[in-house]
Structure formats: C-alpha cells, structure tokens
Amino acid sequence: MRKSLLTLMVLAASVSSAGLAQTAMAATGEVHLEEQEWGFDDFFTGTYDRAALQRGYKVYREVCAACHSMKRIAFRHLADFGYSEAQIKNIASEYSIEDGPNEDGDMFDRSGRPSDYFPSPYPNENAAKAANGVAPPDLSLIIKARHDGANYVYGLLAGYEEPPEGKELAVGQYWNKVMPGHVIAMAAPLSDGMIAYEDETPETVDQYSRDIVEFLAWAAEPEMERRKRWGINVLIFLAAFAGLMYCVKKKIWKPVY
Numbered sequence: 001m002r003k004s005l006l007t008l009m010v011l012a013a014s015v016s017s018a019g020l021a022q023t024a025m026a027a028t029g030e031v032h033l034e035e036q037e038w039g040f041d042d043f044f045t046g047t048y049d050r051a052a053l054q055r056g057y058k059v060y061r062e063v064c065a066a067c068h069s070m071k072r073i074a075f076r077h078l079a080d081f082g083y084s085e086a087q088i089k090n091i092a093s094e095y096s097i098e099d100g101p102n103e104d105g106d107m108f109d110r111s112g113r114p115s116d117y118f119p120s121p122y123p124n125e126n127a128a129k130a131a132n133g134v135a136p137p138d139l140s141l142i143i144k145a146r147h148d149g150a151n152y153v154y155g156l157l158a159g160y161e162e163p164p165e166g167k168e169l170a171v172g173q174y175w176n177k178v179m180p181g182h183v184i185a186m187a188a189p190l191s192d193g194m195i196a197y198e199d200e201t202p203e204t205v206d207q208y209s210r211d212i213v214e215f216l217a218w219a220a221e222p223e224m225e226r227r228k229r230w231g232i233n234v235l236i237f238l239a240a241f242a243g244l245m246y247c248v249k250k251k252i253w254k255p256v257y
C-alpha cells in the first residue's frame, strides 16, 4: 500500500514537472536547438581553443562591438588567449577610451591601456535603444544568461528566415527561428567573407558563429579551465586519501581481529 502510494506520488511529480517543461517550451516558442560540438563543454577536461578565441575576438571587434558592449572584459584578460603583454598593450592602444574629468572638469579621450575595460558603443542605454529600436544587450554574460547559451547564440546567428505567410514585420524587425517569439530587432549581423582571417580558417557565417560563441563562452566563464583543473586535482587527492585511510584502518584494527 505504502509502496503504491509512493509510486503514485513520484508519478504525479514527474507528470507535473513534464507539464512545466512543456509550458516553458511553449513560452519560448518551442525552439529546438541543434546540439553543436564545443571543446569547452567537456565536463572534466573541456578547454577553450586559443586560436578560436583570437578569431572570435576579431569577430566581436569588427562586427558585434558596433552595437554590443562587453563591460566586464578588460584588455588584460586577453592574456588568456596566449597574447603577450606587449601584444595586449598594442591591442588596447588601438582603442580610444574616455577618461576624466581633468583639472578643468572636462572628460577627455586617450588611447587604451591593458587595465581598461572594453569601451561601450553607446554612451547610455537610451542612446543604444534610440539607435536600434531595442537596446542590444551587453554580451559579457550572454552565454550564461540564455538557456543552453552556446547552442542558442550559434543557432541565433544562423537562424534568420523569411517570415511565414501572413506575418507582417515592422521596419527594423526580422524573423529568426531561434529567437523566442521569432521577432528580433537585430538584422543578421554576419555574412560570408566579411571578416578576414589571417590563416586558412574558412571565412563563413558558420565558422564566424563558432568562433564568436567560443569567445563569448570564455567571456562568461574565463575561470572555467582553472575550475576544472582544480576539480580533477581534488578528486585525485580524495581518492589517494581514501586509499591511505583504508590502509591505516587495516593496520590499526589488525590486533583486534
């Protein structure tokens, strides 16, 4: 009797959670995201691909940065990509950063330094909204802010389609199969060949999308590699410690047996 009651409760719980999942799906427009292979996804040993990070940063700098800020990233953080201090200084110096106020109380522009954070394309949220209809979100944490973020952003960039028959879009609106509700205020930002890569990497929307996702995944969790390394070290330590304790226990209890 008790057992069947328990079964019933488990059943009821799973049915209601399945229902919840379904309503969540409906709320997001029942978008099915295609799973992509991401090197950084591997639970224990995932790492970022340095070359992809460098390319992804290029995509951000040359395309996305025209509209999207990344306020949490500083130039010095690019050391994670294998850049030397001199290279980072050089990259930062290509940017113009607003500083101040000076002695006269005025703001002024100077060239960037490694300790500066990425400058934003708009002075404030209202300016960003006025220029785009909807304010483009800051991309620093976007991979964490969206469910299944890496697959979502990858799918979003390739998800532009003609709207279905009978759907009217206003000026500045586009149809995207992955965007919840499908209507998005961002035109497809990428096209084949628009960014020049220095090596043989294909200059396609697909490759640009993979690289920008790698870069955004890193931005959302730069400490991921360290965290995983620590996790493994802790597991190894615990295993060795358990082994040691087992031997100690054997030795201590030996006279009793």
Ligand code: HEC
Pocket: 059, 060, 063, 064, 065, 066, 067, 068, 132, 133, 134, 135, 136, 137, 142, 146, 153, 156, 179, 183, 184, 185, 186, 187, 189, 190, 212
């Ligand atoms: C011309 C301006 C512009 C450019 C360039 C641009 N975006 Fe956007 N982006 C927007 C706007 C505007 C929105 C808000 C859309 C909305 O909420 O309808 C947006 C939204 C987004 C979103 C959030 C979608 C969501 O789920 O809410 C992501 C992710 C994104 N952009 C990524 C990118 C990436 C990556 C690039 C570079 C490859 C890029 N964008 C380039 C204007 C731009």
